[in-house]
Amino acid sequence: MTDVPDIKANLEAWLRKKMPAARELTISDPRKPGMGLSSETLLFDIQWKEKGKPRKMGVVLRSAPRTRGVFPEYDLGAQFRIMKILKEKTDVPVAEMLWLEEDPSIIGVPFFLMKSLEGDVPQDFPSYHGSGMYFEATPEMRRKMWWGTVDSIVKIHKLDWRALGLDFLGVPGPGTDPVDRQLAYWDRYLYHWIKDSPEESHPTMEATLEWLKKNRYAPERVTLCWGDARIGNTLYSRPDRDVLAIMDWEMAFIGDPECDLAWCFTLDKQASAGYGLQPLEGTPTAEEVIERYERLSGWKVKNLFFNEVMATFRFGLTVVASLKNLQSKGIAIPNDMLVNNFATQRLAKLLGLPAPGPEQYAEVKTGREDLTAAIQFHYLGPDGYDWYLLCEKGKVSRHMGRVENPRCTVKVSIADWKAILSGKLNQLDAWSSGKLVVDGDNGLLSLLKEDIAKLSFG
Numbered sequence: 001m002t003d004v005p006d007i008k009a010n011l012e013a014w015l016r017k018k019m020p021a022a023r024e025l026t027i028s029d030p031r032k033p034g035m036g037l038s039s040e041t042l043l044f045d046i047q048w049k050e051k052g053k054p055r056k057m058g059v060v061l062r063s064a065p066r067t068r069g070v071f072p073e074y075d076l077g078a079q080f081r082i083m084k085i086l087k088e089k090t091d092v093p094v095a096e097m098l099w100l101e102e103d104p105s106i107i108g109v110p111f112f113l114m115k116s117l118e119g120d121v122p123q124d125f126p127s128y129h130g131s132g133m134y135f136e137a138t139p140e141m142r143r144k145m146w147w148g149t150v151d152s153i154v155k156i157h158k159l160d161w162r163a164l165g166l167d168f169l170g171v172p173g174p175g176t177d178p179v180d181r182q183l184a185y186w187d188r189y190l191y192h193w194i195k196d197s198p199e200e201s202h203p204t205m206e207a208t209l210e211w212l213k214k215n216r217y218a219p220e221r222v223t224l225c226w227g228d229a230r231i232g233n234t235l236y237s238r239p240d241r242d243v244l245a246i247m248d249w250e251m252a253f254i255g256d257p258e259c260d261l262a263w264c265f266t267l268d269k270q271a272s273a274g275y276g277l278q279p280l281e282g283t284p285t286a287e288e289v290i291e292r293y294e295r296l297s298g299w300k301v302k303n304l305f306f307n308e309v310m311a312t313f314r315f316g317l318t319v320v321a322s323l324k325n326l327q328s329k330g331i332a333i334p335n336d337m338l339v340n341n342f343a344t345q346r347l348a349k350l351l352g353l354p355a356p357g358p359e360q361y362a363e364v365k366t367g368r369e370d371l372t373a374a375i376q377f378h379y380l381g382p383d384g385y386d387w388y389l390l391c392e393k394g395k396v397s398r399h400m401g402r403v404e405n406p407r408c409t410v411k412v413s414i415a416d417w418k419a420i421l422s423g424k425l426n427q428l429d430a431w432s433s434g435k436l437v438v439d440g441d442n443g444l445l446s447l448l449k450e451d452i453a454k455l456s457f458g
Helices: 004-018 076-089 139-157 177-194 203-214 258-275 286-297 304-328 342-351 414-422 427-432 443-447 449-455
Strands: 023-031 040-050 053-063 097-101 111-115 223-225 234-236 243-246 253-255 372-380 386-392 395-400 408-413 437-440
Touching: 004 023, 004 097, 053 076, 076 097, 076 111, 139 223, 139 234, 139 243, 139 258, 139 286, 177 203, 177 253, 177 304, 203 304, 203 342, 258 286, 258 304, 258 342, 304 342, 372 443, 386 449, 395 449, 408 414, 408 443, 414 427, 443 449
Parallel strands: 372 408
Antiparallel strands: 023 040, 040 053, 053 111, 097 111, 223 253, 234 243, 372 386, 386 395, 408 437
């Protein structure tokens, strides 16, 4: 995201036209939430005077990517229209939309503004099963957060999308057409967006796509689908953790509502097993979520396996796109991660396909008491040095120098690591910008985060 100083003058001039009654209008307190790799987000305050009285409004600016994004197309207008319709005509919790600007000349790319809300979102990196607000919550509060998101999903699915005018998302035909549309999109994504050449091979993904095509079905119903349905895209209030807003509608479509349930399960599995972590106590099982969903919706879930395969396939493709984008920025991403990762490993197990390579997390960690592992730290720069953290059955110690065969290796400057530990630098931003390089079992960073914070500087 371009920093506010680079766009401040143009954005303030644009806002003055949108707010003609405002006087002495300025933008202040810019900050990044550090969420996601597919869109660009900036939070700031608008301050002005109106009829002599000082006014202030917190806003969120979402823009299209300035470089190659995760998706081939990025329709900000559709996202804006979806949320505006939901806010004005339904009880689905979303932020209040302010303005859409599709002219890229203002800040370099199209963007929209919406009012900010004070709350918290379970973080993607490091996983919310190992760090952050979800990790720190009680089991009862975790379950409340899950049920808030599931209940919101039901609200979304029960909407009359035709009456709301959401047909601009595409109206599927009868039979298998709702599934066929999705398969056609992700087929193009794999062969014309992911692949840099026809020779590039993604054997697990290609085999999965063929399985999906052979096993497609006719959904009993089609609804508005959130597309990126998960607790990590839900904003929760403080301190009660009620749902304030359902966020990130860039993957929304009209299709089988079971797609959202499967995506929710898949992304939570990635946030736990994908980091070698157990789901935290209070996290409901898939069976419990399905029972609640069926009870509230009045519908039976009948095609979950197909949709779990589809969700893992979709997620895996977006992972490859994100990793390739990072590689293009000069960030070291091993090429084997493009074909051997959480998604391809899971697809191989689900469909009985050949394993794409060795598993990164052959054993799920249950706690530090059962763990014997070392994390190697390389502090970069003129004042840098090497040290490692050793965990032996729950006993954690700090040692100078290098250790043989560490389970995880961290490369970062002292200044950046201090900023990450203090919360001044978001860990996802640090990683995606190349300031932080983590190789190996990064789940250890979540499991031993308190020890790392205490021992990082002696």
